[in-house]
Amino acid sequence: METTYPVEDKVGSMLQKGGEHFHPGLSVDCVIFGFHDNQLKVLLLKMKHADKWALPGGFVYKEEDVEHAAVRVLESRTGLSDIFLRQYHTFGAPARSDRKLNRELLESVGMEPHEGHWFLQRFITVGYYALVDFSSAVPRPDEISEACAWWDLQEIPLLTMDHNHILQKALETLRKQLNDQPIGYNLLPEKFTMPELQRLYETILGKRLDRRNFQRKMLGYGILNRLEERKQGVAHKAPFLYSFNQERYGAALQDGLQQGW
Amino acid sequence: METTYPVEDKVGSMLQKGGEHFHPGLSVDCVIFGFHDNQLKVLLLKMKHADKWALPGGFVYKEEDVEHAAVRVLESRTGLSDIFLRQYHTFGAPARSDRKLNRELLESVGMEPHEGHWFLQRFITVGYYALVDFSSAVPRPDEISEACAWWDLQEIPLLTMDHNHILQKALETLRKQLNDQPIGYNLLPEKFTMPELQRLYETILGKRLDRRNFQRKMLGYGILNRLEERKQGVAHKAPFLYSFNQERYGAALQDGLQQGW
Structure with missing residues (x-):
């Protein structure tokens, strides 16, 4: 990629100016797997404005390759580049967007969004899963999160929106992949x-x-x-x-x- | 689905009012496979305004499930419902959108679109492949096409935009599926x-x-x-x-x- 994009988005300007910068109604979500202490782990973010955890995700710049957006999210959350990353499913149910939650997020940073605000529209999300070296990754929260941490697969909490479903589907894909391809x-x-x-x-x-x-x-x-x-x-x-x-x-x-x- | 959408879109109103009705920057494309005379065939559309063939595709209504949009395209082009249909990949390269071609299409129906016209923006497309009963399907062109026909897989012409790539990726997915799942x-x-x-x-x-x-x-x-x-x-x-x-x-x-x- 010749174009460079900011690896970290500042939440204020991102939410204010997102409509100008991002492809409308589109996000990426990443299920980042690591292996440690004989446990498969998943990297999750604790949201600041809600008592829920979420998958790392982000938006796609207007002229950015969707896959590049996923690479950018991975690098932002783990400090790692050159990661095994694979697109596995796009989630397109209209009910998946939680507009109330998104409105609360905007209000939590002092905004009073109108109905047509870009962040209150329906979003389609492209799911990627990644396999990373647990010991090399340095988890970092994004601007709308207060923590970024590894969770044991057996102890995943209730996640925001349809993120439990997105995670489950990534795990099913990984299980199928075990029959076809090497892993580790x-x-x-x-x-x-x-x-x-x-x-x-x-x-x-x-x-x-x-x-x-x-x-x-x-x-x-x-x-x-x-x-x-x-x-x-x-x-x-x-x-x-x-x-x-x-x-x-x-x-x-x-x-x-x-x-x- | 409780909401119903028009199975056929009238090209004039679709191109004029698409910005109000459709999820922005998003389409679906369908690789429809049939088997006849010992040949695997793919259903293609001949565009009216350009000397090229294309995969059947369409847009997603603002509150429509993305998968439902694919089902709608399939039904519109084949007359068949209840088809084996599977999402396999989302194509998100920025260069895939051919704005010049889209402008020519708009001009071919008498429009003089401004730069910000919804149809001249970048589109992400969600790819589905379908397996249909060749003898039951009744191919029907859409409003921007002059023909809808089965092509032998060995004789696929140069398609519009990245449609050859989308078709190739569907075929690769189908080949992999043969190792895991029954087909026929x-x-x-x-x-x-x-x-x-x-x-x-x-x-x-x-x-x-x-x-x-x-x-x-x-x-x-x-x-x-x-x-x-x-x-x-x-x-x-x-x-x-x-x-x-x-x-x-x-x-x-x-x-x-x-x-x-």
Whole structure:
């Protein structure tokens, strides 16, 4: 992209001048997954003006690529660029826009918006999900939020608008992707054990997997290098360390893991 | 949906009053697949005001569900309701909007639009693909088109704007879907032979498949009923007829064909 856009939007000017700057009635929402302490986590924002949490999102500048807007949101909230990011669904139900909530937000910053205010219109949102390195991400709230934090997938609170639905659909997409494509490169440290990889799959799928079947299937994909070292600091039977074979991982991401037609 | 919308839009009033009626900067485009004469076909429209073909598409009314807009386009162009329809990608590159072409369209119906005219703004489009029964569909052009016709997938002409890209992405989605989900219920007649089913897969994949492997894999899915009759009018070795087992087909559509994790 040659054009640059402000990574951070100042809430006052954004809400005042949004109608001039943004594509009307369009937003992006990002489901940002990270993996830590054997748990799949999602990055959420605590809104300032309401007692609810929300997915990180933003608006699309008039001449900005929609995908670029998602990259911008990701960078703003995590400090990370060059993230695994995928568009998975556009949410277009008219009832999804909560105009009362949006009016309250405008009023909370001292505005008295007229009915036709750009922020009080119906919004369509394009959903993206991202897989990020938990330890590298530095969560940062946006201007309308007071906190930005990782939540365990099992403990997601009631979110604003249709954000629980948007999150659920991202998780379903990720689960389907597990059958077709490798996962883990962006979520695990460079070196990991087979039990750590298995735990990642289990937390995404929400169920336990058989250890031997998992190992057989994983090794069968040919995307792992077994390293000549074992996990440190483990009492006995220290497990081998693995890393992803970058070339084969990339090819599997491109062509799929399963033998297709 | 309780609200009803006109199935057909009159081009004059649509272009004049669109700014009042439609969600700004948003359209839907539909890649409608049918199967006939052993060929996968796509329904295209010949534009009146330009020497190009286009995918069927339309705008979204201000309080209309985006998916409903796609259903409306499908019904308008094929006469069919209750169609297999799936959203697959939203196209959000700023360069995709062809404002010169849109201005020419407005001028072709006698309008002299100002710069801020709603139809000359940037549009995001939500892509849907549909699988329809070729023999039941009655192709009908819309008000800005002079023809609506099926094209062989191998003979698709240069389309307007990014429509070749939108079509290609739908085809890629359909190919991926073949690995996960059954296909054919909406594309084949109620009774069909194994060679006809194989030909459907081959035309989607754009390659020949081994006859015995195909049959083994297909029967292994458990979604077919072999009927007690054979194809009529075939000289010798008339092939068996099959139909889809509706219950198992539905379950496979829901849960996937492959043994997942």
